[in-house]
Amino acid sequence: MENKNISIGLFGFGCVGQGLYDVLNHSQGLKANIEKICVKDKNKTRKIDAGFFTYDKEEILKRGNHNVVVELIDNADEAFAIVKQAMNNGVSVVTANKKMLAENFRELYEIQTRNKVALIYEGSAGGSIPIIRNLEEYYDNELLSSVKGILNGTCNYILTRMEFENKDYQDVLKDAQSNGFAESDPWLDVAGFDTKFKALLLTVHAFGIVLNPEDIFNTGIQNVSYEDILYAKQRGLRIKMLAVSHKVGDKFRVYTLPHFVSGDSELYNVNYEYNAVEVEGAYSCKQTFVGKGAGSHPTGSAVLSDISALTYDYKYGYKKLKKFISSSGIIPEGKPQIEYDFAIKLYIRYQERERLNDLEIISVEEEYKASGTNYIIANVNFKSLFNIYNKRDNKLFICVI
Amino acid sequence: MENKNISIGLFGFGCVGQGLYDVLNHSQGLKANIEKICVKDKNKTRKIDAGFFTYDKEEILKRGNHNVVVELIDNADEAFAIVKQAMNNGVSVVTANKKMLAENFRELYEIQTRNKVALIYEGSAGGSIPIIRNLEEYYDNELLSSVKGILNGTCNYILTRMEFENKDYQDVLKDAQSNGFAESDPWLDVAGFDTKFKALLLTVHAFGIVLNPEDIFNTGIQNVSYEDILYAKQRGLRIKMLAVSHKVGDKFRVYTLPHFVSGDSELYNVNYEYNAVEVEGAYSCKQTFVGKGAGSHPTGSAVLSDISALTYDYKYGYKKLKKFISSSGIIPEGKPQIEYDFAIKLYIRYQERERLNDLEIISVEEEYKASGTNYIIANVNFKSLFNIYNKRDNKLFICVI
Numbered sequence: 001m002e003n004k005n006i007s008i009g010l011f012g013f014g015c016v017g018q019g020l021y022d023v024l025n026h027s028q029g030l031k032a033n034i035e036k037i038c039v040k041d042k043n044k045t046r047k048i049d050a051g052f053f054t055y056d057k058e059e060i061l062k063r064g065n066h067n068v069v070v071e072l073i074d075n076a077d078e079a080f081a082i083v084k085q086a087m088n089n090g091v092s093v094v095t096a097n098k099k100m101l102a103e104n105f106r107e108l109y110e111i112q113t114r115n116k117v118a119l120i121y122e123g124s125a126g127g128s129i130p131i132i133r134n135l136e137e138y139y140d141n142e143l144l145s146s147v148k149g150i151l152n153g154t155c156n157y158i159l160t161r162m163e164f165e166n167k168d169y170q171d172v173l174k175d176a177q178s179n180g181f182a183e184s185d186p187w188l189d190v191a192g193f194d195t196k197f198k199a200l201l202l203t204v205h206a207f208g209i210v211l212n213p214e215d216i217f218n219t220g221i222q223n224v225s226y227e228d229i230l231y232a233k234q235r236g237l238r239i240k241m242l243a244v245s246h247k248v249g250d251k252f253r254v255y256t257l258p259h260f261v262s263g264d265s266e267l268y269n270v271n272y273e274y275n276a277v278e279v280e281g282a283y284s285c286k287q288t289f290v291g292k293g294a295g296s297h298p299t300g301s302a303v304l305s306d307i308s309a310l311t312y313d314y315k316y317g318y319k320k321l322k323k324f325i326s327s328s329g330i331i332p333e334g335k336p337q338i339e340y341d342f343a344i345k346l347y348i349r350y351q352e353r354e355r356l357n358d359l360e361i362i363s364v365e366e367e368y369k370a371s372g373t374n375y376i377i378a379n380v381n382f383k384s385l386f387n388i389y390n391k392r393d394n395k396l397f398i399c400v401i
Numbered sequence: 402m403e404n405k406n407i408s409i410g411l412f413g414f415g416c417v418g419q420g421l422y423d424v425l426n427h428s429q430g431l432k433a434n435i436e437k438i439c440v441k442d443k444n445k446t447r448k449i450d451a452g453f454f455t456y457d458k459e460e461i462l463k464r465g466n467h468n469v470v471v472e473l474i475d476n477a478d479e480a481f482a483i484v485k486q487a488m489n490n491g492v493s494v495v496t497a498n499k500k501m502l503a504e505n506f507r508e509l510y511e512i513q514t515r516n517k518v519a520l521i522y523e524g525s526a527g528g529s530i531p532i533i534r535n536l537e538e539y540y541d542n543e544l545l546s547s548v549k550g551i552l553n554g555t556c557n558y559i560l561t562r563m564e565f566e567n568k569d570y571q572d573v574l575k576d577a578q579s580n581g582f583a584e585s586d587p588w589l590d591v592a593g594f595d596t597k598f599k600a601l602l603l604t605v606h607a608f609g610i611v612l613n614p615e616d617i618f619n620t621g622i623q624n625v626s627y628e629d630i631l632y633a634k635q636r637g638l639r640i641k642m643l644a645v646s647h648k649v650g651d652k653f654r655v656y657t658l659p660h661f662v663s664g665d666s667e668l669y670n671v672n673y674e675y676n677a678v679e680v681e682g683a684y685s686c687k688q689t690f691v692g693k694g695a696g697s698h699p700t701g702s703a704v705l706s707d708i709s710a711l712t713y714d715y716k717y718g719y720k721k722l723k724k725f726i727s728s729s730g731i732i733p734e735g736k737p738q739i740e741y742d743f744a745i746k747l748y749i750r751y752q753e754r755e756r757l758n759d760l761e762i763i764s765v766e767e768e769y770k771a772s773g774t775n776y777i778i779a780n781v782n783f784k785s786l787f788n789i790y791n792k793r794d795n796k797l798f799i800c801v802i
Contacts, residue, residue, distance in 0.1 A: 291688035
């Protein structure tokens with residue numbers, strides 16, 4: 001197979017875009033060049049020649065102007081419009097935009113199929129860790145039972161610093177915001193939405209199942225306190241924000257929740273901005289991939305690897321997904337294989353007792369009350385968690401134990 | 402790309418062969434069948450139908466009898482003959498035989514190129530960990546600086562049990578032999594030859610450099626004692642047998658030696674038969690892959706993944722290697738990029754002081770003498786290690802510190 005030259009039209013020149021530019025400039029042997037970069041802000045000073053930039057997206061998207069579009073902007077809706085237009089013009093796309101991918105997966109899949117173009121996105125989950133391509137290519141015939149992992153660098157960075165520096169959530173968050181490890185509005189990260197988008201993508205490539213974001217419950221570390229960290233520490237545990245997608249019988253359970261993990265877990269020592277993914281298969285047993293989950297150069301290098309793959313005409317085969325869909329290339333609606341009605345054991349710290357009434361508590365195993373801190377450890381019907389979904393003010397910290 | 406049906410001619414039905422049989426039987430959607438299995442021993446009772454077996458290798462190798470040959474026998478010389486004949490007949494081969502691959506790499510590469518067939522071997526290094534394919538495909542344009550790892554399950558199993566159970570080497574080795582974790586002649590494993598063969602293969606796929614096995618120094622845990630384990634333990638370290646292949650300036654250093662690793666290393670918690678590989682790149686930073694390094698099913702699943710890749714006509718592109726070789730497909734002899742003349746800091750436990758005279762010691766940093774146990778910590782010229790290469794009786798335990 002001979003590789004071909006690639007001319008790249010790039011959207012976005014933020015953290016990852018600049019990372020890609022650096023990585024591409026230092027890469028040997030890759031026949032790919034960034035020809036044009038579409039950005040929004042005309043007044044920003046940029047470290048490379050002004051001739052690279054355009055403010056008109058049509059200059060890149062007009063039919064046939066570039067072999068490949070690389071989409072690295074923040075806004076998921078604008079990204080979707082760009083990616084759709086590029087693919088409809090017959091151009092393959094590399095993106096790292098997990099929100100855009102998760103929110104529009106069905107349509108994006110259909111556009112790919114219809115136009116016979118590639119849409120690849122290794123940088124969208126696990127930063128530099130090559131997890132999507134491994135699920136797609138290497139574990140294609142394994143009887144996988146579980147994929148789970150630490151997929152959000154911001155959450156992990158905050159949790160690590162709270163523990164290592166004995167600090168409370170707000171202090172670390174403020175610090176993380178000022179040094180670029182958290183957004184000014186951190187909700188998508190800390191409340192588990194970002195982790196969930198990635199869980200959705202891993203579920204597609206691990207099991208061939210396409211969910212909508214709202215099908216997957218998420219809560220995060222938005223209400224974590226130093227007491228929770230201390231609770232974990234005293235028991236030799238650590239709190240890790242996890243995406244979980246696993247098979248139980250012939251059904252799947254997919255969610256993102258904080259978990260206590262013990263010292264013998266590979267995930268225990270994955271700290272700060274590092275990410276990790278554990279893949280369990282019937283025969284390969286447990287495999288763990290660890291690497292930097294975010295950042296300009298790590299994510300840039302994942303994007304570069306995708307670009308390199310396009311020089312060899314790579315595209316995802318979606319072998320597992322194809323087992324479930326008709327030859328028309330339409331992914332059926334619904335989520336028949338997903339299970340919600342099961343008991344999950346949770347540690348729940350609360351401020352107001354009545355907030356627990358939203359949950360269907362099956363049995364309480366422990367209860368602790370003291371001034372300023374109260375928690376229960378209880379078996380809860382998982383589906384009742386949706387009653388508290390995305391409530392910003394409930395002050396519950398929920399952690400799988 | 403449509404996948405094709407594959408008819409497999411299998412050589413060997415030992416641990417990995419039987420593992421492959423199980424994994425293949427439970428795999429969904431893979432269009433591959435084992436048609437014939439060539440074995441040696443006519444008197445062995447086997448768990449599957451006798452009709453599968455043949456004792457005549459020509460029945461599989463005769464031109465055109467099978468699409469794919471899977472070679473999983475012990476004997477490296479016989480394996481080489483089989484693999485060569487298959488490829489010369491235009492048949493692609495999957496193997497997990499690192500000794501055969503390492504000893505004959507140049508010739509095997511040339512036969513592949515000449516016959517335009519695939520020779521793939523994910524199961525040959527890291528058991529179930531997909532390291533070769535990731536080095537080949539995912540890190541193809543990364544500026545890699547280092548690949549190192551725990552690649553021998555037997556060594557790691559012995560070292561782990563010595564530490565966790567406070568036992569001496571001979572006791573654990575005997576136990577490991579009786580429960581199948583070590584061979585009756587363990588020399589290839591414990592003295593680091595097996596690790597070295599794997600280091601050789603990783604060096605090809607990480608850096609495009611082909612070495613001969615004798616170009617790579619190896620010593621292992623054959624002389625480790627409980628005192629060494631204790632020395633490590635008291636300092637919060639663990640001894641791990643590592644393959645190392647890294648770039649220093651524009652030269653490469655490749656060797657396999659025991660190392661002390663500290664608690665903050667990802668390798669510290671990789672215990673028993675688990676393997677791990679750390680890949681460092683200029684932009685992706687450090688990535689770690691952990692998984693079961695040996696065993697019937699984990700290795701069988703790596704072999705299965707290779708077979709599955711062949712249904713899509715996959716072959717290694719050897720992109721990095723091709724930068725160094727002529728269009729004739731001949732790999733040049735010699736090892737100009739490898740560095741031997743450098744200082745390495747070693748812990749060396751000895752019984753007879755004069756054994757150290759074989760080594761070019763640059764400076765001694767510590768020296769400890771007591772009845773029954775003596776060690777030095779010294780900077781040693783690396784190339785002088787070849788003076789003690791493969792000496793079974795020197796009783797030196799050497800560990801990078």
